[in-house]
Amino acid sequence: MFMHKHLIAAATAGALLAGCATTQNPYQDQDGSTNKTATYGTIGAIAGAAAGALINHDNRGKGALIGAAAGGAAGAGYGYYADKQEAELRKSMQGSGVEVQRDGNNIKLIMPGNITFATDSAEIASNFYGPLNSVASSMQQYQQNNIEIVGHTDSTGSHSYNLQLSQRRAQSVASYLQGQGVSAARMTTRGAGPDQPIASNATAEGRSANRRVEVNLTPIPGAQ
Structure with a gap:
């Protein structure tokens, strides 16, 4: 039971991290449609947390957190990747x-x-x-x-x-x-x-x- 509580907490943390890719409602785009980056990032975070907990037998809580972070980034897919590239390009192109x-x-x-x-x-x-x-x-x-x-x-x-x-x-x-x-x-x-x-x-x-x-x-x- 103790391990399950850590797993749930880790998955929730990973989901929140994945959802932070957007400034509005993390599950909804500005036009009201579902935000795929946040949605798939959340799914990836939960799946990653479960996998991380299973792999890291010595410290299941730590393993779940690591798995949630990795799974969230991978689940977000190319949209998350493009978000980061766009942000860096906007910064580097300022004033140009x-x-x-x-x-x-x-x-x-x-x-x-x-x-x-x-x-x-x-x-x-x-x-x-x-x-x-x-x-x-x-x-x-x-x-x-x-x-x-x-x-x-x-x-x-x-x-x-x-x-x-x-x-x-x-x-x-x-x-x-x-x-x-x-x-x-x-x-x-x-x-x-x-x-x-x-x-x-x-x-x-x-x-x-x-x-x-x-x-x-x-x-x-x-x-x-």
């Missing part, structure tokens, strides 16, 4: 001009043209080395996602030229990241030219917003 967006398990970095490349150039601007170094560091630390790099331009000039320019810019970013130790096998590049604007090309401000590079991080197959 790079925007970090999150959509489910996907993370997107939007790198505006005014800090990435000079006009009509695919050579990376020197003041952009710092943010790219931080991105490279994150890619090396978090290796459970694929990296798609997409170049975008405004509509000024011919369509074919802009497609080529956007592809060269995407490749420049990929080459730089590879030079910083990011595996080329994880990266793909694509030039979208002016085909995916996020603002109107009728104004200078809109054209500036459309000139950008996006880095899309998606789970590798089987990571979710």
